[in-house]
Amino acid sequence: MSERLEDIAQQMVAPGKGILAADESTGTIKKRFDSIGVDNTEDNRRDYREMLFRTDDAMRESISGVILFEETLHQKAADGTPFVDLIRAAGAVPGIKVDKGAKPLAGYAGETVTEGLDGLRERLDTYYDAGARFAKWRGVIAISGALPTAYAIHANAHALARYAVLCQEQGIVPIVEPEIVMDGAPGDHSIDRCAQVTEAVLTEVFSELHQARCMLEGMVLKPNMVIDGQKARTASVEEVAEKTVAVLKKTVPDAVAGIAFLSGGQSDEEATAHLSAMNAMGGLPWPLTFSYGRALQAAALKAWSGKAENVAAGQRAFAHRAKMNALAATGQWSADQEAA
């Protein structure tokens, strides 16, 4: 008898915890390793992820789930313990990125649609057997004065909805991630333009989820925050928090189990400050937490730098960021806690 989707989803957004996005594809982790001069070998990928998953205090206290790439789902720690077992032993839920990446949308220059629906039912079955209880699919929405087009929004929302219901059919909670990119080109959009596009995208996503018969109580939304482009960052923490919550309240049904943000290129501390400010506002219909990749890992990656003697330092850096974001998930973070 499989667990109920609603219960898994609740566990993923449990109070004071959030999700570690460690699902970098082999190509993306190469970029991260290049930044610290480490070769992208299977052993190095294993050592790096093992360092994170064995950070016991952080995993137990602050992490509700871990998104894995396919290789990592089936991978073992150096002593032969399956990673899935390490994650479960820490009380967190193992999850899996199932999309095959954002590919150029034919006929629509500068826009993409995410692929991976063909054969997904069978792959989900395999992932379930390997221990995954939630999945992630990321739709990528370009933003500029002219983009996105209505067609690109529709194509990505449609794929997200088809993915979501296939997951639910297989006993897996879908993380639905429509990301309006903050750090793409041209990257000079205003916060109000981001609000407008985010509202349009989330409206379309929930319309498609409704038509596809997605059970909202058994899904988690992973949105971008409403924020100005990387090359035009001027909005204050309060403005980002207020405008993000306003758009979410207009577009996300109360029945959704929870919302876990991506960090999208924000600095570690910005991502934490924004989340904390939103939770401090109170009166939200859904739990609001993190599902950060870069903003949870950047400091740990740098401290580690591929050296076995730095594992403890890498774990300290990860534990600190996880703790700061766990505080933010209940609105209790403040800048002076960064120093402690």
Ligand code: 13P
């Ligand atoms: P970032 O937090 O680095 O944006 O990554 C989260 C993620 O899972 C993107 O798909």
